[in-house]
Amino acid sequence: MLDIARELSRWCARGRDFAVATVVAADGSVPRPPGAALAVDTDGTATGSVSGGCVEAAVYELCHQALSTGETLLERFGSDESDPFAAGLACGGTIDVLVTPVRAGTPGTDRAAATFTAALTAAARGEPVAIVRSLDGPGSLRGQALLVRTDGSHRGSLGGDDRLDRAAAREAHALLTAGRTATVRIGADGTRCEPAITLLIETTARPARMVVFGAIDFAAALVRVGTFLGYHLTVCDARSVFATRERFPQADEVVVDWPHRYLDSQRLDARAVLCVLTHDAKFDVPLLERALRLPVAYVGAMGSRRTHHERLRRLREAGLTEPELARLRSPIGLDLGARTPEETALSIASEIVAERHGGTGLPLTGTRNPIHRDPPPPRSRRPDDAGTSRGRGRARAFG
Structure with a gap:
């Protein structure tokens, strides 16, 4: 239910009773992960989603039932080919849904x-x-x-x-x-x-952090996409004439500082995303020397293939190992044929999402991989990295 907390908190503040249905388990190809929720109040108003449409109507009725009886329900939805009228998931997966009445009025x-x-x-x-x-x-x-x-x-x-x-x-x-x-x-x-x-x-x-280094037009487009994806956005550049709030109104922070010095001052967790768009060796090398040794989710750097190979040479001279260099996504982004800043931002964001969920970046047409799958295990940290910045069944009540 926490994924729709903003709306539900307003309902609570107004004393509106409601029932909330939450996905508690998912198996196979399913539209929404555990934690996804749909809520219905006593007036019939609904918010959220548990399946993207497949079983919403059935879950809506379960919420009404829970509101009427005061009972907490647990329901399983799958696919039942023997019953064409049964509510189920067309994708073939199975979800368990918990329906809880909340008496917010008392x-x-x-x-x-x-x-x-x-x-x-x-x-x-x-x-x-x-x-x-x-x-x-x-x-x-x-x-x-x-x-x-x-x-x-x-x-x-x-x-x-x-x-x-x-x-x-x-x-x-x-x-x-x-x-x-x-x-x-x-x-x-x-x-x-x-x-x-x-x-x-x-x-x-x-929210996970996305730090964009290099206050350029591609960064402005990436900030917009990153905000849409729910990241906390920081733009950092040593050049005050470019790193301004006016140029990046959607960023949560705009910082004027040398990129490597700013990175040294931060404590980043394993969800953090670092995008280096400066493609200037005096900024890139000291920054990437630090970034590639941090246990963050993604490090990408913009530049041509020639720039990339020269950058790798400088980073090797700085002492980075081959496993550390292998973490660098450069040239940054997926091959979408992007030209404009907006297309390039989409390319970068696509690579970040694929990295997070273990996607291939290939067209789904012709592939045999599951569309929805568990994310890959987190990257293992070096010992000295830890802690540094560096078909539907019968509804049943519980008990």
């Missing part, structure tokens, strides 16, 4: 509603939070929620043993730190012993 007397409201309000403000809900187990866990913050503190309760809340908070804090949404199995007493229950832990993290 947060003062409903502990779960107060917890949901606090989580949605915090997420709408951009604060990293985690919300924990049970997918099975005793009826006392039905519809309850636990809010966990980055400092490890928690609010609300899953409705069981206090040890369960503490264990769930520890699991949620770990996933919150990693910026991941997942399900975990925990014993009802907070241990790993059976009988265990399954918890859905949704997290929302601060």
Whole structure:
């Protein structure tokens, strides 16, 4: 539900009761990942999506059912060729959907509603939070929620043993730190012993950073695309005449500094994206010497193939190893035949998305790879890198 927190927080503020359907598990080719949500209020207003259209109508009705009965439901949608009228996924995958009623009109007397409201309000403000809900187990866990913050503190309760809340908070804090949404199995007493229950832990993290070095027209186009993709955008250039707020109104930050010096001052996580568009050795070499040794998601540099080979020569002279140089995406972007700054920005963004999800960059026509697949494992860090900047079944109620 945290992916639609902004709208749901407004509903909470107005005291509007609603039911929220959340994808809790996905198998095979599916349109939306775990965490995707659709919410429906008592007036029938809907926001969000769980399937991109395939089963929205059926989930909409489940939300109405949950609002009417007050019961939390768990529903599976797949494909059922034997029943042409069944709601299902045309793509052939399977999703499990959790439907939870939220009595936002009575947060003062409903502990779960107060917890949901606090989580949605915090997420709408951009604060990293985690919300924990049970997918099975005793009826006392039905519809309850636990809010966990980055400092490890928690609010609300899953409705069981206090040890369960503490264990769930520890699991949620770990996933919150990693910026991941997942399900975990925990014993009802907070241990790993059976009988265990399954918890859905949704997290929302601060936007990943994209740092664009080189305040040129291609950078302005990349800032627009990066903003559309949800990145926190920084433009950095040593030349104050080019690095201005007027030229980059959509950037979150515009910094006048030498690129390598600015990079040294930052603490970047494993989701960060660095795009070097200066194609000037006096900027590029000291910057890339540092960037290629950081555990970030992507490092790309603009320039012709001749510029690229000369840059590699200088970086080798600076002491970079072949595995470090192999991380450099240069010339930056996918081969789209791009000419304009906007087309080039699309080319760069396409490579970043492909790198994030393990895509090939090839046309889907003629390929046999799954369209939707799990992302590749994160790049392994060197020991000294850690911690540095450097078809549908019958709906069923829980319990």
